[in-house]
Amino acid sequence: MEGLVSMKTAPGISFQSIPSPNQRPNFFLRRSMDLQHRRFHFPSIRAQQSGTIFPRKEDEEDSLKVKEWEVGMLQNEVAASQGIRIRRRPPSGPPLHYVGPFEFRLQNEGNTPRNILEEIVWHKDVEVSQMKEKKPLLSLKKVIENSPPTRDFVGSLKAAHLQTGLPGLIAEVKKASPSRGILRENFDPVEIARAYEKGGAACLSVLTDEKYFKGSFENLEAIRNAGVKCPLLCKEFVIDAWQIYYARIKGADAILLIAAVLPDLDIRYMIKICKMLGLAALVEVHDEREMDRVLGIEGIELIGINNRNLETFEVDISNTKKLLEGERGQMIRKKDIIVVGESGLFTPDDVAYVQEAGVKAVLVGESIVKQSDPGKGISGLFGKDISL
Numbered sequence: 001m002e003g004l005v006s007m008k009t010a011p012g013i014s015f016q017s018i019p020s021p022n023q024r025p026n027f028f029l030r031r032s033m034d035l036q037h038r039r040f041h042f043p044s045i046r047a048q049q050s051g052t053i054f055p056r057k058e059d060e061e062d063s064l065k066v067k068e069w070e071v072g073m074l075q076n077e078v079a080a081s082q083g084i085r086i087r088r089r090p091p092s093g094p095p096l097h098y099v100g101p102f103e104f105r106l107q108n109e110g111n112t113p114r115n116i117l118e119e120i121v122w123h124k125d126v127e128v129s130q131m132k133e134k135k136p137l138l139s140l141k142k143v144i145e146n147s148p149p150t151r152d153f154v155g156s157l158k159a160a161h162l163q164t165g166l167p168g169l170i171a172e173v174k175k176a177s178p179s180r181g182i183l184r185e186n187f188d189p190v191e192i193a194r195a196y197e198k199g200g201a202a203c204l205s206v207l208t209d210e211k212y213f214k215g216s217f218e219n220l221e222a223i224r225n226a227g228v229k230c231p232l233l234c235k236e237f238v239i240d241a242w243q244i245y246y247a248r249i250k251g252a253d254a255i256l257l258i259a260a261v262l263p264d265l266d267i268r269y270m271i272k273i274c275k276m277l278g279l280a281a282l283v284e285v286h287d288e289r290e291m292d293r294v295l296g297i298e299g300i301e302l303i304g305i306n307n308r309n310l311e312t313f314e315v316d317i318s319n320t321k322k323l324l325e326g327e328r329g330q331m332i333r334k335k336d337i338i339v340v341g342e343s344g345l346f347t348p349d350d351v352a353y354v355q356e357a358g359v360k361a362v363l364v365g366e367s368i369v370k371q372s373d374p375g376k377g378i379s380g381l382f383g384k385d386i387s388l
């Protein structure tokens, strides 16, 4: 049983465990043979009723839906084995037509998201699959071939830190959030981006989620096309590599990957894609377990420590200090990783506190975007003018 993770087995499903990555190909082959065997030998009730053993179009569509659903369930199980509580999809059970003789409908565990992050992820799953249909990956790749090069996000943070002796600022273009509602009524993303740049921001973070943050990819694109020089972080809830390609064509220089949502294998794979596309990856953690997982992944240059618990909204800046203490801090220094302190930073004392803990950059939204002049908000945050 070495390398196997025990899992709850759905009735009618013939496997008992999730394989370790090196066993996975055989496992998927076995699953797929299982499905084919069942489909061949046990036509669905509908097929039997219609007096034919040949699969009808609807039966094939059903089995595709079943497969999709099974993959979703597997993703949830793999994630759970890494301590990830966010389920990728609702456990809605198999599609309605799934009533073959040897298949049992799974118990519906309840389709209510457990928290806001899970709600966002479920919504994103639907949104992304619709967007992918409209703009397939191949078409994005063609656009990227003719896109301008990306700018050096990490280099810009390091340079700002060297020049000012303060953490490099990633200033967030944020209209609203699930925890705070509308932060700024009169919201002109390009004007805010220009004010941030003038005020000394090293990089900008642009929220692109529409439903929960009132952001958009149009905002990202508009800022990119307005001649703003600061490198841009696409602040999205990435669950699919397709989003990284899309962010790239919309002008991103960096993208956020959230460890509370993505299993290690996804993070590894997405980091490779980012490197291929010239994007930096800001990998966000919130607790010790996520930090340890991420420190075990090769090629990570930037780690964000979020002081906001994305499940409960609780903000506590001592989280940054806690995660940088002891061996973790040592390993981060050894690997030369830049740590970004994220969320809940309002005063020069807050900035000094996280800098003391070991961050070389900070990501700030609310406290500066709410000021009538967001550029002046930056001087307020640092206690001095940081524009050079």
Ligand SMILES: O=C(O)c1ccccc1NCC(=O)[C@H](O)[C@H](O)COP(=O)(O)O
Binding pocket: 116, 117, 172, 174, 177, 178, 179, 180, 306, 308, 310, 313, 342, 343, 344, 345, 363, 364, 365, 366, 367
């Ligand atoms: O900001 C939220 O309410 C929120 C809720 C759920 C998921 C993510 C959320 N925020 C994303 C962020 O991490 C912040 O926008 C970013 O760190 C800036 O935070 P702040 O300076 O406190 O606006």
